[in-house]
Amino acid sequence: DTLEQTEIADPPALSNLSPGSLQLVSKLKNPSGSCSVDVSTMWWETAGCKEPCIITACEDAVSLWKPLDTWQWEKVYTWHFTEIPVLQIISVPDVCSLVCVALGNLEIREIRALLCSTDDESEKQLLLKSGHINAVLGLTQRRLVSSSRTLFDQQIEILTFAEDGGNKEKQFLMPPDETVLAFAEVHGMQEALLGTTLMNNIVLWNLKTGQLLKKMQVDDSYQASICHKAYSEMGLLFVVLSRPCANEREWLGSPVFQLIVVNPKTALSVGMMLYCLPHGQTGRFLEGDVKDNFAAAVLTSGTIATWDLLLGHCTALLPPISEQNWCFVKWSDTDFHLLAGQKDGSVFVYRY
Amino acid sequence: CSKADLGPVSLNWFEELTSEAPP
Numbered sequence: 001d002t003l004e005q006t007e008i009a010d011p012p013a014l015s016n017l018s019p020g021s022l023q024l025v026s027k028l029k030n031p032s033g034s035c036s037v038d039v040s041t042m043w044w045e046t047a048g049c050k051e052p053c054i055i056t057a058c059e060d061a062v063s064l065w066k067p068l069d070t071w072q073w074e075k076v077y078t079w080h081f082t083e084i085p086v087l088q089i090i091s092v093p094d095v096c097s098l099v100c101v102a103l104g105n106l107e108i109r110e111i112r113a114l115l116c117s118t119d120d121e122s123e124k125q126l127l128l129k130s131g132h133i134n135a136v137l138g139l140t141q142r143r144l145v146s147s148s149r150t151l152f153d154q155q156i157e158i159l160t161f162a163e164d165g166g167n168k169e170k171q172f173l174m175p176p177d178e179t180v181l182a183f184a185e186v187h188g189m190q191e192a193l194l195g196t197t198l199m200n201n202i203v204l205w206n207l208k209t210g211q212l213l214k215k216m217q218v219d220d221s222y223q224a225s226i227c228h229k230a231y232s233e234m235g236l237l238f239v240v241l242s243r244p245c246a247n248e249r250e251w252l253g254s255p256v257f258q259l260i261v262v263n264p265k266t267a268l269s270v271g272m273m274l275y276c277l278p279h280g281q282t283g284r285f286l287e288g289d290v291k292d293n294f295a296a297a298v299l300t301s302g303t304i305a306t307w308d309l310l311l312g313h314c315t316a317l318l319p320p321i322s323e324q325n326w327c328f329v330k331w332s333d334t335d336f337h338l339l340a341g342q343k344d345g346s347v348f349v350y351r352y
Numbered sequence: 353c354s355k356a357d358l359g360p361v362s363l364n365w366f367e368e369l370t371s372e373a374p375p
Binding site for chain 1: 357358359360361362363364365366368369370373374375
């Protein structure tokens, strides 16, 4: 690969920022014959120096971009995939110089770790897991959780990476009797893990013992919800769910995310907040990301919307640029930026 | 909604559920 460098893009027009708190700071162009699928950020170490890097993924390649001066980036490594397409990047907190990716067609068939050999700086791939994988999430303390189907049951597996990204430990959690579709860490309770299931239940595990602590039915109106984040406060669990099946004509507006409160002792829950689009905007949740108290979603309309979960309202709208719909959105793990991507490999970095 | 709708709350719910759940 030749080195590729990005241009500094022009500042966005004010009209793009309605109601506005996003400022365009950088643009990466990753030309590829295949469809662009994901973006992420991570720390990468070279010669004892850790740098905040951007990872871009298209169906047949994953690239690592290192920062140059003044918001420019250069592509330094690319891992190629010829057999199974890339579906998503799996961000694993506390892991440095190692990228995890999920490969598959409609469902995840493999999870791989991407790294560079210290001897010759060449790109390497390690197969971490294969099978029919329903959900995967990177957890703090260099852990990765996945749920997969076998012929007779479901496996919930935790992989723990060593500090150098090498030698992995394996542990299993007790599976619930229905398919787990998504996981969320519980902020403020490091050993708790939460999941949402196909039949609309919330399940809770103890990560240390592997015990399944509780299965809780939430109200029918949360159907097909996916958990993104959970917070433990005052003996209650506050869970942020996305609502891909929300009715756009609900009297409250178009709910994209929802905050529910669950009492883990009684398994009772109530809806606390709906995060809707501003009046006049339509679209349903396609995909999104939640970090701290901020949520971002790509909508079926091709627009990106962000919410402050504490204030309860939409804070920014990012309509499609150059007549191209947005396809994916991520909050940066290395600073407070929003990364937004289009199918053709364009990734825009916004200061939030 | 009110907190009363959720039943009695325990600050030690994680430890309590861990001791009640099957090993």
